[in-house]
Amino acid sequence: MxxxxxxxxxxxxxxxxxxxxxxxxxxxxxxxxxxxxxxxxxxxxxxxxxxxxxxxxxxxxxxxxxxxxxxxxxxxxxxxxxxxxxxxxxxxxxxxxxxxxxxxxxxxxxxxxKKISPREVREGRFIREAIEAAVVRKAAGYITDAQLRGLADNLRGQKAAARSNDTAAFLALDEAFHRGIAQAIDCTAAWDKIQDLKAQMDRVRYLSLPDVSPLDLLIRQHARILAALKAHDPADAEAAMRTHLREILVSLGPVAARNPAWFDADEPESVPLSA
Known part of the structure; x- marks a missing residue:
């Protein structure tokens, strides 16, 4: 935010x-x-x-x-x-x-x-995953110690926000965490493109916190991404990022059920993008 x-x-x-x-x-x-x-x-x-x-x-x-x-x-x-x-x-x-x-x-x-379109959420997530998986894989080979320290500081801030149940602060730190990974490969254009894609995702993310998507779970996922970056392990970094970005597929259904007035009727894609 x-x-x-x-x-x-x-x-x-x-x-x-x-x-x-x-x-x-x-x-x-x-x-x-x-x-x-x-x-x-x-x-x-x-x-x-x-x-x-x-x-x-x-x-x-x-x-x-x-x-x-x-x-x-x-x-x-x-x-x-x-x-x-x-x-x-x-x-x-x-x-x-x-x-x-x-x-x-x-x-x-x-x-x-506009109401939230479940299909647009899935489409945006699919494209975002493709971009961020490539970004974090590249970052694992080039990220500097200073950039790793910045991400570690950010993760500590996320934990503090979770302890105080400050979802607004957590979401701001979450944004900064992902943006920082793109900055590690000097490719802020990738983050700019992601910003254009994830509007519907962000609305679901806000509604899902902290009940449907517990902050501690998201922090553990971020920690795994950071650990892979510290180890300079491209494959593990990519796998950790993909797992993290697929969390919204778990929360989408429950969030829509809890907030029906916020959502359009679902229009499943002919080729499932959640698989």
């Missing part, structure tokens, strides 16, 4: 002008009488990322964590009002969210948070 960015006095719109920041209440009203969580602290005009990219990440994280539930309507006008920007960066963020598979545009109904 992306940590909040320090809020500045104003935000830039797509033309670069600074718009005045107004104090807003938590729970910005949206169409239909529901409330949009206050996400303004997620966006800052002095951040390296564009305003559009920051709005995309703020809305994406709110969808992942269930602050924006399936069926919630979103409009460019209301989101631009929340962030005090023009509609253009919001429109760009919406397009990216549709491409990521978490928003949909329906005739007569507008833009809504």
């Amino acid at each position: 992306k940590m909040p960015v320090r809020t500045a006095p104003g935000l830039t719109d797509d033309a670069g002008a600074v718009a005045p920041r107004r104090r807003r209440r938590v729970g910005h009203a949206i169409a239909g009488g529901s409330a949009l969580p206050d996400l303004t602290a997620q966006v800052s005009h002095d951040a390296r990322e564009s305003i559009s990219q920051q709005i995309f990440r703020a809305l994406r994280d709110a969808i992942y964590t269930g602050q924006l539930t399936p069926g919630t309507p979103l409009s460019e006008k209301e989101i631009s009002g929340m962030f005090s920007v023009s509609r253009q960066p919001v429109r760009e963020a919406f397009i990216k969210l549709v491409e990521a598979g978490v928003l949909q545009v329906l005739p007569q109904r507008g833009t809504l948070v």
Whole structure:
């Protein structure tokens, strides 16, 4: 989960002008009488990322964590009002969210948070496994001692988050752990591609913690990956990563059964991607 960015006095719109920041209440009203969580602290005009990219990440994280539930309507006008920007960066963020598979545009109904597609979860996992298996196999041969220490520090942080039952902190560390492996082979493009693939997976992951997928189990899986990297064993590193990424196939069914309103009806693929 992306940590909040320090809020500045104003935000830039797509033309670069600074718009005045107004104090807003938590729970910005949206169409239909529901409330949009206050996400303004997620966006800052002095951040390296564009305003559009920051709005995309703020809305994406709110969808992942269930602050924006399936069926919630979103409009460019209301989101631009929340962030005090023009509609253009919001429109760009919406397009990216549709491409990521978490928003949909329906005739007569507008833009809504999309339900989770079990099939898309399986497809995303299948492609992610192919990429990360190759990445970790290569990393086993090239990872440095300093990078291994960084992953070990991260793993200790995961254990601390598990002890305090802080799933948000755990998920942030989990992201950093996998990103760190891609960075070990200087291939951040691989992680960028994975980010585009795993939107539906991340929503299931959040719903599965900690009851369906215990944090201690995931930590043990991470520890096995790290041990294989320390041993510079490509085959074991790949096997450990594949086992880890297939955990979501175990949790998908129970999570969908517990949260039926969040999921579309399943559409099994003709060739099973879970085998």
